[in-house]
Amino acid sequence: MTDAVPSLTQLLTRRLALIAVIVFLLNSLAVGIYYGSDRNALENEAIAHETQRMQDALVGRSVPEDAAVRTLYAAHPDAYAFALVDRGGSVLEAMNPELIPPAAINLFADDWVTRLDTPGGYLLVAGHEFGEQEDGQQQDGQHQDGEHEHGLRMIFVMASDPARLLWRAFLGEFYNHVWLPILPLVLLLIGANIFLIRRGLAPIAAAAEWARSLRPGEPAPQPPAAQVPAEIADLIDATQRSLDRLTEAFDAEKRHAAEAAHALRTPVAVLVARLDALPPGETTDRLRADLSALSRTVQQVLAASRADVLTLPENTTVDLRDMAEAVTAALAPFAYSKGIELSLTLPDGGVMVRADPEGVELALSNLVENAILHGCAGPVEISVGPGPVLRVRDHGPGLPPEAQGHLFEPFWRGPGAVPGGAGLGLAIVDRLQRAQAGSVEARPAPGGGAEFILSFRSSV
Incomplete structure (x- = not known):
């Protein structure tokens, strides 16, 4: 992990403080030489x-x-x-x-x-x-004899x-002519510099805060309302224009990807229907497997397009139990065709979270499909809770060491991955969760296999 880069305020404050200290030391040296030589x-x-x-x-x-x-x-x-x-x-x-x-x-x-x-x-x-x-010092505030x-x-x-009486005299002169009059002035100068620097750079800090709030694909927030120097105003204006162009290009890319994936759905459906009319055999089975992988890829591209445009309206809530039941029912035939048993564990009461129903369904579906494909004929367990979480556990080979730091990267596929995948499923889950202010976590499961946890914001 790299060290944090100091802010401009910190750099200027340190340099001005260093200059003040150097000036103070040089002045002390000059005064010391002057008095020391006499x-x-x-x-x-x-x-x-x-x-x-x-x-x-x-x-x-x-x-x-x-x-x-x-x-x-x-x-x-x-x-x-x-x-x-x-x-x-x-x-x-x-x-x-x-x-x-x-x-x-x-x-x-x-x-x-x-x-x-x-x-x-x-x-x-x-x-x-x-x-x-x-004649006689005052012992109690009165003269003893008045003479x-x-x-x-x-x-x-x-x-x-x-x-070392001379050395003490030198230190006394040094204190009276350097430390006493100059040191407070240096400290006052440093304090004034810190105040003026912070105040002068406040517009830059406001512009940086505005820049950090920018998100591709989202409307740009209003620039800082405070008056800023001309250079900072030009930078904000240029950044806003660049963001507008980037947003337009980003929207066009998402639109093209969604249009392409949507256009592919019909040909894929036609191919599936025609495969059903072919006589059974090894070639037909291979074509059906390839077409199934192509269909999943198209679905993942569509899901990725939805993740990019996913927004969460205020006060949108969903019951995780309902989502888990719907996804389990929808993927039960797919699990059966792969020889995988699906199990669902639900709490007694509802688990309400702030999330988008379509986003939750897409994220959970991708995790369950991934578990079915990598489950090695073992059961896939889906559970809700405790707390605002969804858990998907398989009994496959577990998480490979190479997955550390790469598991949720687009198009990354670990060694021994099932053929036909595109490496988009987990990346889509991560994007969906971040869009909903949630998170996804992967960890080894006790007894073997892997467990994926989707965490959400509770609506309570």
Whole structure:
């Protein structure tokens, strides 16, 4: 089984979404290269982040021992250090002070950053003036003493970056300048594209639905009422004209086949009457068998013509019991001549279905004739139900493996088929059932032989 072909809407949506994703990735790459190449900006961003964490953790003029900000300096004593210094140059608190250059303690400025060359690389040293700080943080929403201190400074030192502060600063810039402003815009663009594509291609979907409803030999339904683009309107008009020509040719072909089959009935009947006047003998028997096969072929061609023009009016119902009784009575002489016993099993109540009486009779007759010809002198069992079904079971050789997928094809004949047939009987049954919104199924019967099931729509 082949994979389903995606619709035009799906193809366009996927391609536009792919374009939006590519544009987003290219923009992300460009922004990433820009910010990643500016190391000074990343260092300043990392310093600003750390000083803000320190300011948030201050309680009065110190940092509590359990503050989360201390984790960085405790985990990496050789990489990061900080000191809190007052206006007078006194160190109030520090962690890893051996990393802090002494000159940085007495450097008074609001914000400054310097890079010092060392034997192991360089040392990043920064200072930040906190300005006014409330002496004691609010524990319950109130100042503890209302006094203000001035000039609290933080000295920050980074000798290396095992905690990847620069990488975090890069991700922060990336988030603020790419993901936060651009990603929602990309998602909005994709959603708008999907909406506009579906709306723009709606006339094509309506035209496709109209085209799927076309049936050869039936009047074309009305085209889509909605306004469609000029190209789609031309396609619908051309399709309708082609369908009209096809319907005319189809009707002519059916008419010619029916006329030819009908014209052959009289000569065949004359030949049958003349054969009866011939003296019995081997040649006469062979002619009679050949003429019988010819007569069945003519009848099948006529049945095929009827199947092509079969229509089911609304509220047309038929009792399957009556159909089964009529077909059994009509084919009993034919079965007797072949040495085949016919049996009929009927339910107690009626089985009403939505079907055409002539269609049901033709379909069942073809199945019973087929069973008689292939029954190998065994009984042919006809039954109604359970449910809206007719069953025909024979005791012949069963369904050959070659029949899989070909059993209901016109003119297909399996190996060992009875001579004289045309391979039309089962194909006609399938066409009749589809015309009545029913189905036909063939399967091996328990104990040997084959069983054919005609299913119909219940009228209940």
